[in-house]
Amino acid sequence: MRFVKSTIHQPTPAAAGAGAGAAAPTPAPAQPEERVLTFGDVFGRDAGGLIVLLVLFGGMTLASTEFLTADNMANLARQVAVFGIIAVGQLLVILTAGIDLSVGSVLGLTGCIAAELLVHGTGIVPAILIAMVAGAAIGVFNGSLVAYGKLPPFIVTLGMLGIARGAVLVLTDASTVQPLPDAFGNIANGDFLGLPNLLWMFIVVVVIASFVLRRTVFGRYVYAVGSNPESARLAGVPVTRVLVAVYAISGLLAAVGGVLFTSRLNAGVPTAGTGYELNAIAACVIGGASLFGAKGGAFGAAAGALIVGVLNNGGNLLAINSFYLQIIIGALILAAVAFDQWQGRRARGS
Amino acid sequence: MGATTTEREAAVRTEAPVVQLRDAAKAYGPIQALAGVTFELRAGEVMCLAGENGAGKSTLIKILTGAIRRDSGEYLIDGEDIGTPSPAQARAAGIGVVYQELSLLPDLSVGENLLMGQLPARRGITRPAELRRQAKAMLDRVGLDWLDPGTEVATLSLATQQLVEIAKVLGASPRVLIFDEPTTALSESETKALLARIHQLRDEGHAVMYVTHHLEEMFEIGDRVTVLRDGGLVTSKPMSDFDQDSLIASMVGRKIESLYPASSRTIGEPRLKVRGLRPAGAVAPIDFEVRAGEIVGIAGLLGSGRSELLRAIFGADPVEAGDIEIDGERVRPGDARRAVQAGLGLLTEDRKQLGLLLELSIRENASIAHLDEISRFWVVDRKRERSIVDQYLGGLKLRAGSWEQPVSSLSGGNQQKVLLARWLATKAKVLMFDEPTKGVDVGAKAEIYKVIGDLAAEGLGVVVVSSYLPEVLGLADRVLVMREGAVAGELPAQGATEEDVLHLASTPSSASSDTSGADGAAS
Numbered sequence: 001m002r003f004v005k006s007t008i009h010q011p012t013p014a015a016a017g018a019g020a021g022a023a024a025p026t027p028a029p030a031q032p033e034e035r036v037l038t039f040g041d042v043f044g045r046d047a048g049g050l051i052v053l054l055v056l057f058g059g060m061t062l063a064s065t066e067f068l069t070a071d072n073m074a075n076l077a078r079q080v081a082v083f084g085i086i087a088v089g090q091l092l093v094i095l096t097a098g099i100d101l102s103v104g105s106v107l108g109l110t111g112c113i114a115a116e117l118l119v120h121g122t123g124i125v126p127a128i129l130i131a132m133v134a135g136a137a138i139g140v141f142n143g144s145l146v147a148y149g150k151l152p153p154f155i156v157t158l159g160m161l162g163i164a165r166g167a168v169l170v171l172t173d174a175s176t177v178q179p180l181p182d183a184f185g186n187i188a189n190g191d192f193l194g195l196p197n198l199l200w201m202f203i204v205v206v207v208i209a210s211f212v213l214r215r216t217v218f219g220r221y222v223y224a225v226g227s228n229p230e231s232a233r234l235a236g237v238p239v240t241r242v243l244v245a246v247y248a249i250s251g252l253l254a255a256v257g258g259v260l261f262t263s264r265l266n267a268g269v270p271t272a273g274t275g276y277e278l279n280a281i282a283a284c285v286i287g288g289a290s291l292f293g294a295k296g297g298a299f300g301a302a303a304g305a306l307i308v309g310v311l312n313n314g315g316n317l318l319a320i321n322s323f324y325l326q327i328i329i330g331a332l333i334l335a336a337v338a339f340d341q342w343q344g345r346r347a348r349g350s
Numbered sequence: 351m352g353a354t355t356t357e358r359e360a361a362v363r364t365e366a367p368v369v370q371l372r373d374a375a376k377a378y379g380p381i382q383a384l385a386g387v388t389f390e391l392r393a394g395e396v397m398c399l400a401g402e403n404g405a406g407k408s409t410l411i412k413i414l415t416g417a418i419r420r421d422s423g424e425y426l427i428d429g430e431d432i433g434t435p436s437p438a439q440a441r442a443a444g445i446g447v448v449y450q451e452l453s454l455l456p457d458l459s460v461g462e463n464l465l466m467g468q469l470p471a472r473r474g475i476t477r478p479a480e481l482r483r484q485a486k487a488m489l490d491r492v493g494l495d496w497l498d499p500g501t502e503v504a505t506l507s508l509a510t511q512q513l514v515e516i517a518k519v520l521g522a523s524p525r526v527l528i529f530d531e532p533t534t535a536l537s538e539s540e541t542k543a544l545l546a547r548i549h550q551l552r553d554e555g556h557a558v559m560y561v562t563h564h565l566e567e568m569f570e571i572g573d574r575v576t577v578l579r580d581g582g583l584v585t586s587k588p589m590s591d592f593d594q595d596s597l598i599a600s601m602v603g604r605k606i607e608s609l610y611p612a613s614s615r616t617i618g619e620p621r622l623k624v625r626g627l628r629p630a631g632a633v634a635p636i637d638f639e640v641r642a643g644e645i646v647g648i649a650g651l652l653g654s655g656r657s658e659l660l661r662a663i664f665g666a667d668p669v670e671a672g673d674i675e676i677d678g679e680r681v682r683p684g685d686a687r688r689a690v691q692a693g694l695g696l697l698t699e700d701r702k703q704l705g706l707l708l709e710l711s712i713r714e715n716a717s718i719a720h721l722d723e724i725s726r727f728w729v730v731d732r733k734r735e736r737s738i739v740d741q742y743l744g745g746l747k748l749r750a751g752s753w754e755q756p757v758s759s760l761s762g763g764n765q766q767k768v769l770l771a772r773w774l775a776t777k778a779k780v781l782m783f784d785e786p787t788k789g790v791d792v793g794a795k796a797e798i799y800k801v802i803g804d805l806a807a808e809g810l811g812v813v814v815v816s817s818y819l820p821e822v823l824g825l826a827d828r829v830l831v832m833r834e835g836a837v838a839g840e841l842p843a844q845g846a847t848e849e850d851v852l853h854l855a856s857t858p859s860s861a862s863s864d865t866s867g868a869d870g871a872a873s
Contacts, residue, residue: 216728217721224718227707234666234704235719235772236690294709 029076049287049303056307060314067317077199078188078264080309082107082257083276084202084302087283088209089253091301092246094284095213096226098153100247102138103254103280105164107273110135111258112168115177115268124184132255138164139251143244161277168270177268185266187259198260200313202302205253207240210298222246226293282329283308286336295340307332363762366429367392368557369414369445369526376409383409384420385582389576391526396548396558398568398589400601402793407561410578411528414559415447416440446524448515448532454503461485461499464518492517492547508652509540516547527551529558531565534788537817538852545571563790564818565594579603597632602793610824611803617827618642619677621811622663622694622780627672627683629655629662634836635672640780640811645802647826647843648815648852651862655835656815657699660782663813664696665689676779690719695773697766699784699815705769706757713739713753715768720776742771746801752814763794771829772799780811799825819848 060067086103093100114131118124138160145156190197213219220241224232233239254273261272287304289296308329315325367390376384384406391397392593401407413425416435417718424431427443435443445451454463461481462469472478479771485499492513503511512532519527529548548571552558560571568575572589577600586601592600621642627636636659640646650656661667663674665686674681674689681692689696698704707715716739717724739753746767750760757768766786773781783802787795800823806812815821822829831854839854 012595062638063560096718215730217730218723218728220714220718220721223710223714224707227709228703230703231705231707232718233686234664234696236687236776237718238687294707 049300049307052286052305053307053310056310056314058315060310061267064314064317067314068181068276072317074196074199074312076313077202077311078195079200079313080305081196081198082261082264082281084255084283084305085205085260086257086273086276087287087301087305088205088281088298089250090277091284091287091289091296091298092209092213092222093153093250094226094281094289094291095293095296096172096224096243097229097291098243098246099291100139100142100250101143101154101156101157101277101279102160102164103250103257104273104276104278105161105168106135106138106251106254107165107173107258107269107276108263109138109168109258110255111200111272112172112177112268112270113261114259114263116171118184119177119268124181127184128259131259135255135258136248136252139248139254140244142251143247146247147240147243165274172268172270174270176270178266180262180266180268184263184268186263188261188263188264198264201256201260205256206298206302213298218242218245223294226295279308279312280305282333285333288336288340290340363527365392365394368428370424370426370429371410371413372424372426374410374413374420374425376413376418376420381789382581384413385581386423387578387581389583389586391557391559392630393525393555394552394584395573396571397793397853398572398575398580399559399561400568400575400597401584402601405542405578405695406581407578407681408530409581411447411530411559414440414528415525422704431605433601441522441524444523444525445528446519446522446526447530448512448519453751454511454515454518456502456504459499460489460497460501460514463486463503463514464499464521466518488517488521489514491520494498507609508535509537509544512536512540512544513547525554526557526559528561530561533562533564535652540652565597568597569594569600577601603624611800613801615643615807615827617644618809621677622813623673623675625673625675627659627662627674628666628670629658629835630670632662632670632835636837638830640813640839642809642811643806644828645806645812645814645826647822647829648813648823648832649817649819649829650832650838650855652817654832654855659786659832660696660784660813660815664688664694664782665847691722691846693777693779695719695776695778695781697769697773697781697783697786699788700764701769703764706765708745708756708758708788710756710757712743712748712750712760712768715757715759716743716753716771716775719772723776738775739771742774743768745774747797748769760846763790763797766790766794766798774805776808780813781805782815784814784815785817786814787816787818823848825853 028198045260066072086107090100090103106240110131113134114127117127117130122130142153142156142160145151146153149156188198192200213222221232221237224235224237225242229239257276258273262268265272283304284296284301285291285304286307287296287302288305289300289302311325311329312322314320315322351823361378369391371390372388374384374387375382387406387410389397398411399407409418413420416437416439419434422842425434426432427445432439432443455466459464461484464485465481470477470484482499486495489495489497489499492511494510494517496515497506497510503514512535520528527548533544536544545567546559548560550635552573553789560568562568569589569592574586575589575592576586577584577595577597579601582601594790604723619642620639622640624638626637628635632655638646648656648659662669662683665681665684665688667684671681672683674683676692676694679692681694682688702708707718707796710718713735717730717735720738721730721735724731724738736753743750743753748760748764748771750764757765760768784821786798786802790798802812802814814822814825823846829841829846829851831838831841831851833855841850841854
């Protein structure tokens with residue numbers, strides 16, 4: 001196939017000769033390479049998860065008449081958005097071959113910080129900003145211990161998982177924080193252009209993250225650090241700053257998730273986000289990310305989150321026992337990783 | 351000596367071959383890695399396997415050891431067809447391999463490593479005394495009687511680890527020993543000791559197959575040489591039928607006129623100045639400069655601080671003191687990012703660990719060091735990226751289907767070109783090469799030398815570290831010789847001999863006062 005392509009683009013001597021005699025025609029610009037646009041070109045490093053998602057979507061639509069309805073879609077979006085946003089943050093960390101186990105606890109803590117501020121009369125915007133700064137600050141702390149302290153990310157964020165959860169229980173005395181202003185509740189429960197706000201937020205986060213990863217210098221550095229931090233450093237990549245940044249972004253997105261979670265319930269729940277870190281990791285892995293770093297993309301993580309969401313949602317509609325759903329999601333993680341390994345082996349073998 | 355050698359050769363020739371391979375072939379997808387290769391190996395001889403990278407040497411070894419299945423052909427041991435053996439079956443049939451990359455487990459003891467897989471145990475509980483006894487006996491066979499089997503492997507020198515590896519292979523009582531580039535990480539004297547050990551193993555009646563890129567070693571140790579080219583057998587003749595030139599010609603299939611580029615360069619202003627640099631742990635400060643158009647070679651024994659010096663200049667490791675200037679501008683030492691921005695480039699010895707980003711594409715690997723220059727508001731200008739990558743990789747004649755394929759799919763020589771393009775794209779002013787031709791075959795070597803020569807001719811300052819002395823002397827204008835972390839002396843490359851360099855590199859420090867001169871007096 002490559003052979004055919006190259007012969008097509010060989011400029012023929014006849015054409016070149018004709019051009020020389022004409023009244024100085026501007027040389028034809030180099031023709032862009034003609035090729036079939038594949039799915040992989042559009043979604044780059046994260047095409048696999050999207051295919052699974054489409055198949056699952058089609059299957060569910062056939063299996064249940066209630067699945068593809070506006071109500072159910074809005075429902076699905078609300079269920080998925082919060083942990084999908086966290087999964088995107090988690091993805092950045094995973095791309096550097098790290099892991100952030102603290103996102104669930106940070107979600108709980110920042111959500112309750114926002115709630116406490118609101119209860120004590122702070123304005124909505126300052127409350128949200130303070131919660132987000134708190135999330136980012138926790139991320140900077142994690143990232144600094146990893147990048148400068150050279151501690152293993154697993155341990156650092158495991159510690160933070162406990163610290164943040166303990167802190168929120170102390171802060172709230174383990175009780176729900178309410179009542180919150182209605183205007184705050186509208187953020188996560190309102191609609192915009194017929195779609196739930198939560199879905200919009202999710203889309204915005206995924207699109208921005210995808211752009212950052214694929215088009216910016218920072219994004220390229222993230223993959224480089226995940227591939228081999230020492231090689232990256234010797235190529236002039238500011239490895240420590242990149243590491244701090246990804247944990248900070250993960251913390252920030254956890255805080256966004258915390259604010260949205262609190263807004264959706266219109267109450268600060270101290271146990272919010274428990275176990276979300278594992279869901280976020282699952283979403284990334286199902287979406288094609290490798291825990292060894294440098295593999296995966298934002299659309300993949302989003303697809304992974306949606307796959308888990310659709311399975312849960314569809315399972316409910318089809319009245320499948322939720323215990324079985326846990327088994328299915330677990331098996332899906334194994335299948336995703338096994339597929340990845342198999343593909344990697346095949347690529348190396350050829 | 352000559353008489354005994356011919357006697358022995360005559361005796362070997364009459365013996366039945368231990369290993370025979372007839373018409374062996376192996377293809378990886380569309381690539382025919384090995385085609386119709388027939389050869390035999392006799393007890394009591396050292397057969398060298400020669401060929402460029404990609405000639406099929408590793409494929410041949412892997413077929414012998416059972417690591418891969420051949421597509422066709424026969425494999426006989428002691429005249430008996432053994433089919434397609436698994437690695438365990440090949441081992442049981444008497445094939446032992448010492449690989450280029452050591453297979454020892456660094457955190458375990460020497461004894462545990464030697465007996466791994468067959469640890470002496472009773473009901474699953476190990477017997478330390480028995481382990482010691484057996485390990486000791488194995489170490490004695492390779493002359494490591496001084497080594498305590500309880501020593502952790504990571505604390506040993508590479509040469510000792512290599513011997514432990516050999517002891518481990520010998521533990522399975524193999525009759526065929528295959529050495530796959532065993533001297534890559536060894537110094538000159540260690541190499542000599544290893545070659546002597548291999549001679550001894552041969553005289554004990556082992557059949558030895560020896561693979562190396564160093565032609566000198568082949569002539570020193572080989573009784574016979576089998577040459578492969580492009581997966582096919584070229585010839586298999588007694589070593590004495592060849593000299594270096596004819597062996598190279600037979601390996602590459604053409605005559606290489608001159609390995610090293612002509613040095614008709616004009617040398618200009620200093621581009622890199624190093625003043626009083628002390629890499630962590632260095633005994634004396636180091637001063638030197640590299641001028642535009644100049645190639646400075648750095649020689650020295652293994653562990654003399656050559657690579658450490660490069661890493662210190664580049665800022666890869668923290669330094670204790672010192673000044674570095676590039677084109678008259680000071681660069682803060684100890685910060686690789688600043689060094690890159692100032693126009694320094696370092697091609698490391700270990701491409702896989704310290705150079706390439708294996709998961710990323712060729713394009714991404716080539717552009718990673720100059721993303722800042724081709725981006726606006728942090729967004730990479732992909733058009734410019736592609737055109738710059740085209741320009742530099744195209745200029746280096748890199749053969750690849752597409753810049754988007756993973757860099758891990760390239761051969762060693764081509765990976766080296768990607769790294770070179772990375773630094774060319776940064777418009778580097780000074781390029782430092784650490785063992786630029788390690789693991790690179792003869793044909794690609796000449797190409798790399800030519801690129802280095804061209805770069806210097808364009809006005810870059812070039813520093814080349816190499817443990818291969820002919821390379822340093824052939825390539826450089828000036829040679830710095832290092833010893834024990836300090837500069838022991840400097841020689842003009844023209845007229846200097848390998849003996850001169852070795853003399854400087856290995857003379858004990860008491861005699862250094864006459865050679866280190868003014869540099870030493872500064873401290």
